[in-house]
Amino acid sequence: MNNGYPQYQPNYGFQQQGLHNQTPYGSSQYSYSPQPPVPQQQGYPSQQQNHQQVKQLPQHQGFAPQQQTHVPQQPAYVPQQQVKQVPQGYIPQQSSVPQVPNFQQPQVQHQNSVPQVPNHQQQNSVPQVPNFQQPQVQQQNSVPQVPNFQQGRVPQQQNSVPQVPNFQPGRVPQPGNHVQHQSPHSQNNSYQYADPRNTQNGTQLPPSVCNSQLPNNPEIFRCTVAAIPETPNLVKECRLPLGITLHPFRDQKNLHVIKATIVRCRYCRAYINPYVYLPDSRHWRCNICYRSNEEQYADPTTRPEIQHNTVEFIATSDYMLRPPQPACYFFVLDVSKAAVESGYLHIFAEQFLISLDLLPGGDQTLVGFMCVDAVLHWFQFLEGEDKPRHMISQDVDDPFVPVHGGIVVKLKVFRKAIESFVQSLPGLFEDGSAEDSNCLGSALQIAFSLINEVGGRVTVMQARLPNIGAGALKVRENKDNKTQNFGPATDFYKRLALESVGKQVSYDLFAFGKSASIDLATLAEMSKVSGGTVHHFPNFHAVRNIPQVKRFEKLFNRYLTRKIGFEAVLRIRCSRGVSLHTFYASERSMNGGDLADSREGVINAAVDAFTSYNKMHRLQSGWVYSHEAMQLKHFTKYILGLLKHRTFAASPSVTITTDEQVAMMLFFRSAPIEAITLEIYPSLYPVHELTPGNKDLPSRLPLSYEAVGQGGMYLLDTGNFVYLYVTVRTNHQLIEHCFGVNGFGNIDEELTIQQRDNPYSEALFTVIRSLQSARAGYFAPVVTIREDSHRRHLFTTRLIEDRTEKSHSLIEFYHHIQREFSK
Template sequence: MASPAQQLPPGWTAEWDATHQRYLFIETHTGHTQWEPPAAGPELSPQPSVSPPPSHHAKRRQYAAGQTQAYYGVGDSLAAVPQYSAAAPQPQPTQLFTPGLAADGQFQQQQQQPPPYYGGHAEPEYINAPQQPVYPVQPPSQMGVLADQFGQMTMGHKGLRLFTTNLLTSPPEPLELRQPPPEIFLPPNSCLSQSPYANADASYQRCTLNAIPTTNSLLNKSKIPLGLVLTPYRSLKEGEEEVPVVTDTVIARCRRCRTYINPYVQFIDGGNRWRCCMCSLSNEVPQLFDWDQVRNQPGDRWARAELNHGVVEFVAPTEYMVRPPQPAVYIFLIDVSHSAIQSGMVATATRTILENLDRIPDENGRTKVSIIAFDTSLYFFTLPSGGAESSMLVVSDIDDVFLPKPTDLLVNLQEARPALETLLGRLSDMFQDNHTVGSALGPALQAGFQMMAPIGGKIMVLTASLPSIGVGALKNREDPKVLGTPKESGLLQAASPFYKTFAIECSRAQVSVDMFLFSPGYQDVATLACLPHYTAGQTFFYPAFNASRTEDAIKFAHEFGKVLAMPIMLEAVMRVRASKNLRMSSFHGNFFVRSTDLLAMPAVPQDLSYAIEVQIEDTITAPFVVFQTAVLHTTCYGERRIRVVTTALPTTSNLSEVFASADQVAIATLLANKAVERSITHRLEDSRDALFNKMVEVLTAYKASMTAAGAGASAQLAISENLKMLPVLVLGLLKNVGIRQSAQIPPDLRAYAQALLTSLPSQILIPYVYPNFYSLHNMPPECGTVGEHGIIMPPPLPLTSERLERHGLYVIEDGQTIFLWIGRDAVPQLVMDVFNLPSYEVLRGGKTTLPVLDNPFSQRVTAIIQKTREMRRGVYYPHLYIVKEDGEPPLRLWALSCLIQDRADVLPSYQQFISQLKDKVSVNSMPSFAIFNWMFM
């Protein structure tokens, strides 16, 4: 059969879409795509007999140790960008995994050159996102055909198609984690609007299933957890539109279930009433709903933002306020003990606050600030309005904390600006000779609370030592003998009840706490992180901080500065509503559950994530269901608002559709939260077992219901194509510092990792669990240059050391740390171009800043590092470490631990993990008599 490309008119090309098993027709000069062939050409309806383009397999090139090659100069064209390869001078094509096993049991590899990759996100952008390139997807295997025959009988009308893949022959492909979640196919006429934004973008709210089972038994049959992953207050990047704001204070809500009007309600009775999409109650349309108050004339109902957008914000009328909107209030508790001064933390912190005073949200001039220093005493500073000098008041009685002065301690930022600038400029010098060792953190927190309680706001704690005196004093409970044993989970629980009790008091008074921890030794992060956990704050950890290292100072100053400049939601409460017979059953994240389903969040930072498990209580009869998250809050600019996030999902009674709609990124995010909670309430071992068993349950359920192999042993391990990366994400969780089986992980590092696992949004969490791995020495020539959508990133590689070549340069990054790995046989010119050093031997490993050099390759590498630090949301600024192949063992092992597909210590490789899953699934699928015979064979 002739190729479609040969039958098309000029200006058109055809590409095989392996996912949909059909050709995609592309108009070359406009980029327009369509499924049907162009009218000018002959009819080319896709037929089953049309074969996709053949795959050409090639063996991976092997390089001998010590083999080097002459450096190729840079010409004027982009194609002449150097390749630092030890083989032929031609650019090396990127090697991607392709299905199939070689004779020796190793994965075959296919050499392909993918299109430019712009460093896409693990979740789709809200709007105006750059279109991600389409990468080849494995055609469905024979097993997939069987699954189609088994479970696709009733799926055509909704558009969901189930493709089965064999995990034994389909290794992980990192690019699949950048794909959007499965498409949502709502029934016809379920939405009032044709707007593409009628459903909330997944970066705000996503569900583990994009087709909701109609019964709990059907959900249990799939073994997939049902839950929501929320980031209701996510940051916006350049080019993204703001969340639309309804300013007329006309808010239509259901009288019975209190749902906010949204694109999925129905207007009845000539448009005078609307029927709730959750409880079906008929409600009156507010009188001013169709009135344009700005122009003072009739308005267009269908243009209202709440009927066209899944994410919208209402300006709240007075009935939504129990008091006038509070101002933004910041109290800085700064540790000035000997270790804090000597590390340079105090000097760096005060300088950062001083440099960011203009960035602190204060558009309405109401923001208040205060500074309290502490060691074994408390130091208050009066900041008189209009004056340039401050005075210090010392309180040494920490057993009965009191405020030494009723005024001038918590002051207006603008009015006290001169005195505040003077104090910040000399605070570090005031305590430079302080030799006091000890920390009265608990009393300092009580003082800050007394000052802030009548108003509410944010306490920012910067401390470099373990609290040792007064209420909340802690002891060093780090015991190497406990690590790796069942008792280790005790180190992840709070050591003192004071911090949880105090946090709950703070939550009631609308006070949030952020912790910045710098101790060179044990600091009990697990206990101190209770404060941010229950007050909707954040924890930041800088182990062994030393400001004399430029990299340490820059990282802290960058992150602290972004936290200071970040707009925040104040005195917020959040509630999630759902359609009839759906109930929110448990909550994960940084907040305090005030009542059954009301989450109290005194101050909501941007880009904090929450996970909520959902339970199906009874049979769902509606064709679709709606989840709606409402966050009532005060902006840091003094306006009371309600942010409403609405997601509508179809229902299904077909198990195939349940599997086809599963969102592996949302599932992994929910599992991370559940795993951390289980490790604290039970044991770390129980947490790991629960993760592994959940993966086994899902695979067993899929095998039993979706494959012809049903019960008994099978040579394959089947899963739906959209869940193909879930096993490697679970493996990444099992190998993450927060969960990993090891007797070498300090409890502070493990506790901080768990704080990240339960607070990071999916876009940042996924690389933290499944890092990115790039090859730089032979990357395509356009990588590191500016493309249509910014810096073009190299294509990510699978996380295995098999891809490391001894002459190569690689980036491994997880969003918190960037490793620049260099092989021992790197050519001298590469070392000179990147590090400005004559050879590999004189290069030193460790924390570093790359030099700014005047050569194209250095500029490309620098651009990629910079893009890595900027492409995700959040305030994190990863350290950069140079890792030499034969360098310091601890640093090498740290970097290699990110390559989670390799075996490490007692932890299995990906292939071993898949084999373990297969064995367990095979046993679970056997009839009971077969299991009996198998056990005694």
């Protein structure tokens, strides 16, 4: 069970999100999204996304063309189809790309998620993957002009794409730096990045499928390549990763729920879907095994599964191993001295009370609370009493439950007592008597024993290293060699999680880090193994770190109120010619050697891709700088962004702790693809060029300080944060409209920018809301940075196309790749 950002499960074909969600009334729901025969690539594989490499079985030689595909109509292979591939996230390329004929696109079914116990809630999250289709660019950079707000702005230069190695910085085609050129396929397409806001689905399905007008949802299902090689040799020769990123429980609105009989293929058990074949009105042929099935209930074309590519069923008892269990939420709260001083209890209490009416589970929902410092604090709710009884257990080495009931209770029955308790919670431990120790491991053992009969979710709030009782840890932060601490110090938390999985219990960790380490690499094991998630808030303080407070508020509120599913089993079926090779989950830990190997591996991926492309097309020297290499250039940009990210840097800065590095590694495995790609390659926008009333985003700029004018104001979207960078010469009137102060020197970075009643502030917040809406619910706070600020480096270090003391510029990285594959 995954109670954080849903784990992304790669697969091919059409997506089946099957029978996953449990309701307290004994009904089960599942959603499934069948996929068009030709998966579209967009984006980049993510962190706790579960990726799968696809192993190709021997068939015919050839590599799938990007424009059209012809295959036999017989059921032994994919029926004849013409597939027009349009890159998702880019405007289609105008120039023609060399094609190699004789391609077969095997169909593979997405996933069939069949739960053991149903639940009415549904998980969400998002992966997008950069599409390496060749983009289109225009000749000149057009920038909307705003009167009286352009003082000091450096005019944008016209950019062209050179065809020779003599390449100058700043002349790489960028969003907003448009270069026109002719193409037989298009006449007015402009260059765009693989941005979720710009995605299009241009797949043309073969007319032989039942619903050829229903496209795939790229927000749920993405392939890393635009066409599938037919043989293992071609997979090796192209040197590109072949896999699928799947986001099975992304937030779905207006989801079609079906209470009718569930129709499946009697041979391979695939579900009927829009992409099956209908030889007549009484039969349908499976698009996975190609065998014919009889429709016993009605005309297949009238079924909702044919008309929608994502549906949910109310499951029957045939899909359950036991009757539906009530939704159970148990909270383990750190109340040690460090936790109380951080002030997180105030935010927890506020957001819990706000979200109480929206907590999934219905009338049968169960809740329980336990607080932890040097002892265990129990809270027993009894009928007729308006507040719980507070009990303390000092035996942390051999913990036990002191009472037989009242610890985990029904929310509906004890609603008033629970509200009163949560309101008073921050004040219970603010008298200065809080202990500076923590026995988290002992608390988790008790929490598991309390809810293992029904299963459920344990929410852990932790601000200190657990140093006593079961699972006690010691400080092991080593500033000279941080990578040696990327693995767990003990297997206690992993063993606990493995035992919990069998009882349908998962753990979600909210870690509030300060200067001292809490050994996140060890504590995160309980979440990774049990299907939970980890949220890290470094340097958290309820008063002094407002951005982290905003993050906690938004993420915790979403965590409490979003739909979830318990006790699910994911099943994946593949069509002929394709098999699953490797499954990438989130359990694997990383050490220093793995980090170095990862850096070398991603560099080799770029070199191998360029080498393979050059070998197949035998291009002239210097082609790496030409327009022909545009798709691979974008691949290279993301690799450079990954290498420069502080999580994977060869020599991480002393300002980043081991906990922060581990947290970012976990982020790359579980966060939505939209947020991950922005962390790797941020987006930069000149917001001083906004025109009031215009809701379009401004032109996206290259990630180079050369693009930052002396009189501008810029938004840098980095995935976890949105930085608002204000230069010294920014127009005073614009500053007054946006910040409500007179002049640059009066801007207070510690205050969160608020929308004001004027057209320029409204235009700015329209852009901010647009950026936030493209994250699949993942909130990123806005942080103001002045040009003369001590935290200016947060902005400048994310301009990855510039050279630094320890890393290449983008052009130098191209030179490096050119030298490597030319050897």
